[in-house]
Amino acid sequence: PGVPGLGGSGLGPGSPPNGAGERGLFPGRGGGPTRPGKRDPLGSLLWRGERPGEPAWDTPLGRGRPGWHVECTAIALRYLGMGFDVQGGGSDLVFPHHEMSASLAQVLTGEEPFAHAYVYHGMVGLDGEKMSKSKGNLVFSAQLRADGVDPMAIRLAVLSHHYREDWEWSSQVLRDAQERLDRWRAAAARPTCADGRKVLDEVRAALASDLDTPAALACVDAWAEATLADAGPDRHDHAHSRDLVVDVCDALLGVQLRPDAA
Missing domain, CATH: 1.20.120.640 (Anticodon-binding domain of a subclass of class I aminoacyl-tRNA synthetases)
Structure with a gap:
């Protein structure tokens, strides 16, 4: 897993088996489990087709931009590199965003960890x-x-x-x-x-x-x-x-x- 421990997200030790915890959180956190073209409901959006008013680039995949997990992975790898000290954010970022960003980085580099420590604040x-x-x-x-x-x-x-x-x-x-x-x-x-x-x-x-x-x-x-x-x-x-x-x-x-x- 990309994010060790996963704090109080319900995805750590004792969480529901077979991805039940992830599947419960995914729709409400922008995961789009029923989005057409997915091979798995928990799949990460790697590339988004062009949408009005948003940045887009020409690629062999057509005009569009990276998915937000990819964006954050690329920014972190460019400016910090693998194994930076702390990844932090709101508790709603534990999954899918930080988990998928970390997993993408580990696949791209063949190294781990993405970050050494994860800190999450509660929702206001x-x-x-x-x-x-x-x-x-x-x-x-x-x-x-x-x-x-x-x-x-x-x-x-x-x-x-x-x-x-x-x-x-x-x-x-x-x-x-x-x-x-x-x-x-x-x-x-x-x-x-x-x-x-x-x-x-x-x-x-x-x-x-x-x-x-x-x-x-x-x-x-x-x-x-x-x-x-x-x-x-x-x-x-x-x-x-x-x-x-x-x-x-x-x-x-x-x-x-x-x-x-x-």
């Missing part, structure tokens, strides 16, 4: 449907910023979900992120604060565990809550502990707690 939904360029149901960070949304709140909204998790974008998600940002900034503005020395180690450990950003945010949440509670024997009157947490948020999470720096 809007109003009950997956966000999709083809559907046009997208939320753009540029538009949110133009509407006056703090970019740090946008970042926190995204980081509050694990990258492999499917989740739904909503105005409530953004409100929750803004409230979290407000709490963190309020804590960072306090003249005294809870001990922040362990926050660095905790955030590092969370990110080292498969980029567990929700756990990393929870570490900062705990520090902010302790600081705003204004209690505890381990409070620090000097700026070092507070500045450490501010630096952790900036360097490891990309979240700036000083508004003038955002």
Whole structure:
């Protein structure tokens, strides 16, 4: 197989036999199992005949262009070569796109692997449907910023979900992120604060565990809550502990707690 393991796609160990898992996913992911001329329903489209408004080239096969699996294989081989470090994308690309791109590359070169590691993020939904360029149901960070949304709140909204998790974008998600940002900034503005020395180690450990950003945010949440509670024997009157947490948020999470720096 081109893509080892296949993550949580349902195509790894224990998946349905005889291609049942692949056949279930193929139609909804552009596979066209009933397309005329196919020898096998799971066959990859290698060449597409010319269509209005799309690029096309003259070839012995007639005018047309490569199929999208071939396109990505050719780009990767030209600019990266076989055995590049990471292939990534949305979880809906595991099969057929990445599996077929990898298989094509391995057939063309006689080498493997196509990529050494595969990383996939979950799907983000809007109003009950997956966000999709083809559907046009997208939320753009540029538009949110133009509407006056703090970019740090946008970042926190995204980081509050694990990258492999499917989740739904909503105005409530953004409100929750803004409230979290407000709490963190309020804590960072306090003249005294809870001990922040362990926050660095905790955030590092969370990110080292498969980029567990929700756990990393929870570490900062705990520090902010302790600081705003204004209690505890381990409070620090000097700026070092507070500045450490501010630096952790900036360097490891990309979240700036000083508004003038955002």
